[in-house]
Amino acid sequence: MSKGVAITGMGIISAIGNNVSENYKSLIEGRKGISKISKIDTIHKNAIMVGEIDFTNKDFEDQLGLSADNNYSRTAMLGIVAAKQAIANAGITDIKKYSTGLISSTSVGGMDMTEQYYYEYLKNDKHRKYIDSHHAGDSTQKIAEHLGIEESLVTTISTACSSAANAIMLGARLIKSGELDRVVVGGKDCLSKFTINGFKTLMILSDTYNTPFDENRKGLNLGEAAAYLVLESDKVVKAENKKVLAYVKGYANANDAFHQTASSENGDGATLAMEQALKVAGLHPSEIDYINAHGTATGNNDLSEGRAIVRVFGNNVPDFSSTKPYTGHTLAAAGAIEAVYSILALQNNIIYPNLNFKTQMKEYDITPQTELKEKELHNVLSNSLGFGGNCSTVIFSKSQ
Amino acid sequence: MKKVYINSIASISAQKTFDNTRFLEEICSYAETVLPVVSPNYKDYILPAAARRMARGIKMGVVASKLALEEAELENVDAIIIGTGMGCVRDSEKFVSAIIDNDEQYLTPTSFIQSTHNTVGGQIALGIGCKGYNFTYVHSSNSFESSLLDAKLMLQNDEANTILIGGVDELGAHTTELHKVVNHVKKNIENSLDILKSNTEGAVFGEGANFFTLGNEKKSSTYAEVIGIKMYNTLKSSISDLAKQFITSQKIAIAHIDLVILGNNGDVTFDGNYNELSSELFANTQQVYYKHLCGEFNTASSFGFWLASKILKNQHLPKVTKLNNINDSSFKYVLLYNQYRGKNHSFTLLRKC
């Protein structure tokens, strides 16, 4: 278990860009992707804001060259777009040359289609092709097919909002243990009435731009996105003379075991996750240069996560910010989106501003970074915290 | 690397398996194409205050986890890793239909919260106060196998010493109806025990929860050792070739396999892979099957894993599971093979302790 885990490729599509460079441009220009919803007809359209991707399903079908009788959910199409970018970015032309797996995550799966044709399915066969694309594994299978991954380890993780961080974690462990030479990891989720209404019932959707770590935060904006990383073993990196973007240095998952949806006030689970990830990385808290926080802008998350950060870093809390004001909360994709942003931060020695922040929270005195900041970065820590008390931390580093 | 042992088992299925002192002596047969579980008295295990929001899947998972922990004499574990194809599908159905029926108004949060795939894992952690690693795999017929692989890696590398794993799926009425209209469920059957003779397309659907505690130390309760697990998203070559490769990679030979446990579900369109193994590579090996007992569901293979554990510990084959008659005892190596509708294939190799 002493092997390195190199990141050699990444791909992303989100509300702030259709590829890595567009996302980076938006990040440094402070350009938000949050707007009124246009692609889903919901009665809440005037009461919420979302991070929506401009392309329609038809646009994606054309881009991917899918036939008219395809049964791809929007989740699957977002995933394929991002995963293909990651493979191209890693310079992989023959995927079968090394044993390659795919670990992907989603929370909604094919729910976007199911909620449209739920009763119609029983009446006529027009859209029955989508019945098979409902389950969470379907979008992962389709990505594998588009990447040419065959007879290999392909699986799906769904642990709510920490899902993609957990996919990265499993991928790293598969490389470290020698189970695979190469693994594509990440997550995807599209917007759906199901999640909009679900979060609405929890009364944690903001009617305006989300404001992480702000005293007057009103809740989150949902977003849709997909992002994937290519992880490769030392063996492949050496044999192929690969350019390494960054390394997955540490990771941990812990459970709050406090409440079904809410985080404990003192952030027990998040504290454990950060502490253990530092241990796996062999890093001291003072060696973390930037925290890409989960920071959803709900009352509960930001209080709990902030307290956990204070518990772990004491009086030396590194610069931290949440990028949710740019993209919205992209659920099972969030950990992968923020992994790409963390790697870009390392590559460019840049810390992104926590947009929309105005008022200091009363419960603690740490303040997010609110302006774009240039600083030499070596290690970036990224948090992803979810329902079911699921808390994950991944640490990305410049050097092995 | 440390070894991986199955230290306890628990099963809630369409058979009376929750009583672990029994081993398929009394068999339930069904004349329907959908087999619900024989439920234990959930109230004996879950307090009413906790049970009031739990759909059947969560109850099954929570009770099966309690039974498994009890047998291994564990109060807590280092990690909880769950496999579920559909999660709590009843709550998903409830929330989707509420959205449509009420035009997105007057919706309440409970069914949405419960519909999240990791609800069972989260509830178990909440119940026993487990702050450790908590993962949920949701990859069709490889959901349970993914949890097994993850647990195996952790135990071998000493990242954990005790892990609770489980496969759980519940039947949802609307979802079952949808699978009926696309012929994934058989039209009708006379007797669920005869599904392999049906010669029709589709499967008999089921549900269940099969939970296990795994550890890297052998105990008096140990059932078997987990030797290998491998998954394949697709099948491009032949299943016999993959089986040979897998067995060779475990440093044993075909002849060492004493028992093959197959996931046949009687679907004429997709049983070919199983038939190829049973009629060729393993023609002279004892074979058993189980989906006529528990029905087909995304984590039905966890029932096969339960069956393998029971057989290895008791060295006894229940008659109702036999596909052929080669031998009745002396089982050392057991190979499991499963797939669903030609996708997500897996081999699991267990050894007697």
Next chain:
Amino acid sequence: MEALKQELKENIIEQLNLEDISVAEIGDNDPLFGDGLGLDSIDALELIVMLDKDYGIKLTDPKEGKVIFESVEVMANYISANRKK
């Protein structure tokens, strides 16, 4: 007012699936959360929907529920004063 309290108790039991509790066991002034009936934040969200659906009262901040759902007595008073249906 008595009829409203009776109705509230029945609805609370039904909506929150409190199978093992009867109307007679809920006192007008018993705390609904914490040590009393033992309800939690998810139940509070359920009750907010009940206020909207049955009495036309819309709460926008879940924190308001903490005060209103103190007991059946407090709830009944609040509903009588604010109901729209």
